[in-house]
Amino acid sequence: MAVYNNNRRIVITGLGALTPIGNSVEEFWGNLVAGKSGIDYITRFDPSNVPVKIAGEVKGFDPNLYIDPKAARRMARFSQFSVATSKQALQDAGYTVSEENADDVAVVFATGGGGLDVMQEGSVAIYNKGPRAVSPMVLPNMIANMASCQVSLNLGTKGPTTTSIAACASGLYSFVDAYHLLMRGEAEMAITGGTESFITDLAIASLSNMQALSKNDERPPQEVSRPFDLTRDGFVYSEGAAAAVLETAESALARGAKIYAEVLGGALTADAYHVTAPAPGGVGAAKAIVKALKYSNLTPDDVDFISAHGTSTLLNDAAETAAIKTALGERAYKVAVSANKSMVGHSLGAAGAISAIATALAIKHGIAPPTINYEHPDPACDLDYVPNVAREMKIRAALVNGFGFGGQNGVLVLKAWED
Amino acid sequence: MPRRVAITGLGAVTPVGNTVEDTWRNLLAGVSGVGRITLFDPSDYAVQIAGEVRGFEPGEYIDPKEARHMDRSVQFAIAAAKQALRDAGLELTEENADETGIIFGTGAGGVGTLLAQQATLEERGPRRVSPHFLPNFLPDTASGQVAIAVGARGPNMAVVSACATGGHAVGEAMETILRGDAEVMLAGGTEAVIVPVIMAGFINMRALGDDPNPTRASKPFDARRSGFILSEGAAVLILEELEHARRRGAHVYAEVAGYGSTNDAFHMAAQLETGEGAARTMRRALQKAHLQPEDVDYINAHGTSTPLNDRVETLAIKKVFGPHAYEVAISSTKSMTGHMMGAAGALEAIVCALAIRDNCIPPTINLEAPDPDCDLDYTPGAARKLKVDVAMSNSFGLGGHNSCIVLRRVE
Numbered sequence: 001m002a003v004y005n006n007n008r009r010i011v012i013t014g015l016g017a018l019t020p021i022g023n024s025v026e027e028f029w030g031n032l033v034a035g036k037s038g039i040d041y042i043t044r045f046d047p048s049n050v051p052v053k054i055a056g057e058v059k060g061f062d063p064n065l066y067i068d069p070k071a072a073r074r075m076a077r078f079s080q081f082s083v084a085t086s087k088q089a090l091q092d093a094g095y096t097v098s099e100e101n102a103d104d105v106a107v108v109f110a111t112g113g114g115g116l117d118v119m120q121e122g123s124v125a126i127y128n129k130g131p132r133a134v135s136p137m138v139l140p141n142m143i144a145n146m147a148s149c150q151v152s153l154n155l156g157t158k159g160p161t162t163t164s165i166a167a168c169a170s171g172l173y174s175f176v177d178a179y180h181l182l183m184r185g186e187a188e189m190a191i192t193g194g195t196e197s198f199i200t201d202l203a204i205a206s207l208s209n210m211q212a213l214s215k216n217d218e219r220p221p222q223e224v225s226r227p228f229d230l231t232r233d234g235f236v237y238s239e240g241a242a243a244a245v246l247e248t249a250e251s252a253l254a255r256g257a258k259i260y261a262e263v264l265g266g267a268l269t270a271d272a273y274h275v276t277a278p279a280p281g282g283v284g285a286a287k288a289i290v291k292a293l294k295y296s297n298l299t300p301d302d303v304d305f306i307s308a309h310g311t312s313t314l315l316n317d318a319a320e321t322a323a324i325k326t327a328l329g330e331r332a333y334k335v336a337v338s339a340n341k342s343m344v345g346h347s348l349g350a351a352g353a354i355s356a357i358a359t360a361l362a363i364k365h366g367i368a369p370p371t372i373n374y375e376h377p378d379p380a381c382d383l384d385y386v387p388n389v390a391r392e393m394k395i396r397a398a399l400v401n402g403f404g405f406g407g408q409n410g411v412l413v414l415k416a417w418e419d
Numbered sequence: 420m421p422r423r424v425a426i427t428g429l430g431a432v433t434p435v436g437n438t439v440e441d442t443w444r445n446l447l448a449g450v451s452g453v454g455r456i457t458l459f460d461p462s463d464y465a466v467q468i469a470g471e472v473r474g475f476e477p478g479e480y481i482d483p484k485e486a487r488h489m490d491r492s493v494q495f496a497i498a499a500a501k502q503a504l505r506d507a508g509l510e511l512t513e514e515n516a517d518e519t520g521i522i523f524g525t526g527a528g529g530v531g532t533l534l535a536q537q538a539t540l541e542e543r544g545p546r547r548v549s550p551h552f553l554p555n556f557l558p559d560t561a562s563g564q565v566a567i568a569v570g571a572r573g574p575n576m577a578v579v580s581a582c583a584t585g586g587h588a589v590g591e592a593m594e595t596i597l598r599g600d601a602e603v604m605l606a607g608g609t610e611a612v613i614v615p616v617i618m619a620g621f622i623n624m625r626a627l628g629d630d631p632n633p634t635r636a637s638k639p640f641d642a643r644r645s646g647f648i649l650s651e652g653a654a655v656l657i658l659e660e661l662e663h664a665r666r667r668g669a670h671v672y673a674e675v676a677g678y679g680s681t682n683d684a685f686h687m688a689a690q691l692e693t694g695e696g697a698a699r700t701m702r703r704a705l706q707k708a709h710l711q712p713e714d715v716d717y718i719n720a721h722g723t724s725t726p727l728n729d730r731v732e733t734l735a736i737k738k739v740f741g742p743h744a745y746e747v748a749i750s751s752t753k754s755m756t757g758h759m760m761g762a763a764g765a766l767e768a769i770v771c772a773l774a775i776r777d778n779c780i781p782p783t784i785n786l787e788a789p790d791p792d793c794d795l796d797y798t799p800g801a802a803r804k805l806k807v808d809v810a811m812s813n814s815f816g817l818g819g820h821n822s823c824i825v826l827r828r829v830e
Contacts, residue, residue: 004598049544049545050545051545051546102684103699107682112557112559113528113553113556113557113558114528114558114579116533116556119530119533119616120533120537122616122619122620123533123534123537123538123616124537124541125616126534126615126616126619127537127538127541130463131463131464131465131615131618131619131622131623132619132623133619134616134619134620134623135620135623136620136623136624136625137624138616138619138620139527139617139620139621139624139817140624140817140818142527143526143527143579143581143817143818144528144558144579145579145580145581145584145816145817145818145820146818148580148682148818149682149818149819149820150818152682152684152818152819153684153685153686153818153819156684157682157684158681158682158683158684158696159681159682160680160681160682161580161680161681161682161684161818161819161820162578162580162587162591162680162820163578163579163580164576164577164578164579164591165557165558165559165562165576165577165578165579166559166562166575166576166577167554167557167559167563169576170559170576173576177591180594180598184594184598186680186703201540201545202533202536202537202540202548202552203553204545205540205545205546205548206536206548206549206550206551206552206553207553208545209545209546209548209549209550210550210551210553210554211550267574267600268520268573268574268575268576268600269517269572269573269574269575270520270521270563270566270571270572270573270574270575271566271567271572272516272566272567272569272570272571272572273567274567275551275554275560275563275564275567276554284572287517287572404559404563405553405554405557405559405560405563406554406559406560406562406563406564406566406567406575407563407566407567407575408559408562408563408575408576
């Protein structure tokens with residue numbers, strides 16, 4: 001099914017992370033393996049009026065570590081996140097953007113909602129003070145493509161720069177898009193990832209009224225997100241970003257760069273079913289997994305690990321389990337399925353990217369991070385979810401699942417690097 | 420045989436017509452769709468004009484109960500998508516739904532919904548906020564809702580690159596078909612941004628043009644141009660693998676032969692003055708299409724009517740086309756439609772397809788005072804008969820995004 005007439009192979013050589021469990025890749029990975037939750041009471045606004053009071057916030061983020069303070073002040077938080085994680089990833093990859101290579105570096109950075117918070121501030125200004133009070137920076141700040149543009153502006157890359165959006169699957173689509181850009185030779189290197197940051201009263205109120213968020217106020221915040229557990233009752237909203245540097249294996253080897261994993265491609269499908277609910281039995285998701293394996297020339301037996309979408313909602317986790325079983329058959333019971341949202345919460349457009357880098361790290365280190373807060377088995381969720389404790393294991397190939405509002409299904413395939 | 424991508428269906432809802440044929444007729448006749456804003460009371464605003472879609476009845480396309488919960492941008496998207504599928508004579512069935520995907524772009528997503536919900540939050544409290552708010556605000560809502568409305572289960576996402584969005588949607592959809600991920604793609608853009616906060620933002624950015632006579636406010640390439648005119652609408656192209664289209668005997672408007680995508684990496688709200696970014700994009704698109712600059716008969720310019728864009732775009736065209744820059748026919752349909760933001764690039768790709776079909780190009784209206792920096796043939800005033808075999812559509816966006824699409828006649 002390969003469609004490219006070249007022998008390019010695409011690898012991941014750098015990572016960056018800003019998450020509720022760590023503002024660097026090392027901290028993120030350490031806490032992920034330790035099973036530490038990043039969920040707590042909301043501090044980004046006063047939540048006393050909204051029905052849900054917990055979220056996964058990025059804590060202690062200082063944009064000035066990464067961005068000129070004057071520029072940072074004129075940038076929405078989701079853009080600050082994408083620039084910061086991109087810089088981390090480039091540094092990790094040991095790569096410097098210069099006049100010579102800038103045309104060949106692409107940026108494919110996704111987001112779910114862009115600067116919803118900026119837009120909200122603009123709306124408040126207009127209601128309270130009239131049109132003259134609206135900042136001229138509202139538009140250039142809120143528009144979703146700034147996730148990529150600000151990276152290009154701050155790092156000086158001049159190759160293709162795009163932002164694609166598929167709600168909760170966005171961050172994962174960006175890896176697939178970046179892979180295709182590199183395979184068709186439009187760039188030699190791509191900075192890719194996902195970013196999201198709008199923990200605001202309006203967002204929490206809407207998600208809560210959608211019955212998507214857990215309204216559980218009896219458990220400690222750290223125990224509310226419990227994917228695949230029988231007593232799960234909704235997701236926990238969060239923010240964050242993750243970035244990766246993708247390049248050809250040829251370029252990585254020539255530079256002597258470390259390789260986390262190989263990107264084999266992926267697949268995208270739509271349910272065409274409902275705006276917020278997955279199709280029954282996860283048929284759209286199953287098709288995406290089957291298509292992704294076919295594209296990658298893998299069989300179910302090659303897959304050792306799945307980073308689940310695993311949101312902790314009743315519908316998603318059951319539908320995703322069904323989809324994995326439909327797509328992998330008997331193999332489904334032998335694969336380690338892990339949901340990092342149990343620790344980082346659900347950061348919408350960043351979630352897929354966070355899962356992608358977690359999976360690259362899992363392959364590199366030979367460790368499957370756990371699904372925490374897993375206590376009560378659900379007959380509808382009967383796979384091996386790596387409950388509560390990380391597991392050392394060899395991972396040959398892995399799937400990263402991301403499913404969005406609107407029925408958008410994305411699956412990314414990563415493989416351990418072999419020369 | 421390498422795969423090729425044909426255009427087999429078109430749909431549009433614009434300030435100059437609620438169908439493709441109405442829009443096309445008015446564009447050829449030089450009719451402006453710009454007028455005083457009616458969607459909200461603009462009395463307090465320094466600029467009070469925009470290009471509104473008029474007389475749009477969502478009920479013609481969408482169950483009224485569902486339409487009530489949809490942002491205006493989503494309603495436009497579904498209407499244009501249904502028009503395009505009908506034009507292509509394509510029914511989505513169990514057999515072809517998996518092979519049919521959607522890439523629908525938007526600049527700002529459901530901002531109208533956001534404003535309304537912010538008011539609800541402030542006046543009536545968090546419990547009254549609509550559960551439909553987020554799924555209506557996120558920029559990929561149109562992609563998802565169109566998939567549900569028409570039953571397309573293939574690759575599905577939104578691309579966002581500000582004013583270059585529509586062009587990127589068409590280009591990325593072309594790539595999706597070329598690499599075999601789908602046989603049919605609905606590619607398009609939608610925008611419904613004539614709302615207070617967006618108007619105020621652009622006014623305070625000093626980006627908008629104005630004129631006592633609204634229909635004369637958008638004057639691309641004219642020496643007196645002072646800014647763009649905000650407008651709204653949606654446009655959709657059905658892209659289809661050429662052999663797939665031929666097998667079912669579909670009418671082929673043209674082929675999407677080339678696509679270029681770059682970034683200036685210069686400034687978030689201003690273009691690179693040298694036009695180098697825009698020029699690189701056109702070159703990439705031509706290269707991909709295996710065409711020379713001399714092969715291009717018509718360029719549908721980004722031509723926003725801002726002082727900077729029109730000068731830079733002219734410079735970029737000269738860089739790429741050399742002496743041929745003075746021979747190729749150029750026009751900016753934004754002189755009539757205003758700037759449909761995320762939908763503009765898709766509508767302008769449609770204009771190129773129709774120019775190839777009818778061998779006729781629409782004019783740039785309101786171009787009367789020559790600007791020494793803009794000295795090419797912009798087809799001023801009146802439409803022109805012209806054999807068009809290859810047409811190019813440029814789109815450049817806030818944030819330095821550049822996209823370029825090249826269409827070619829299929830014999």
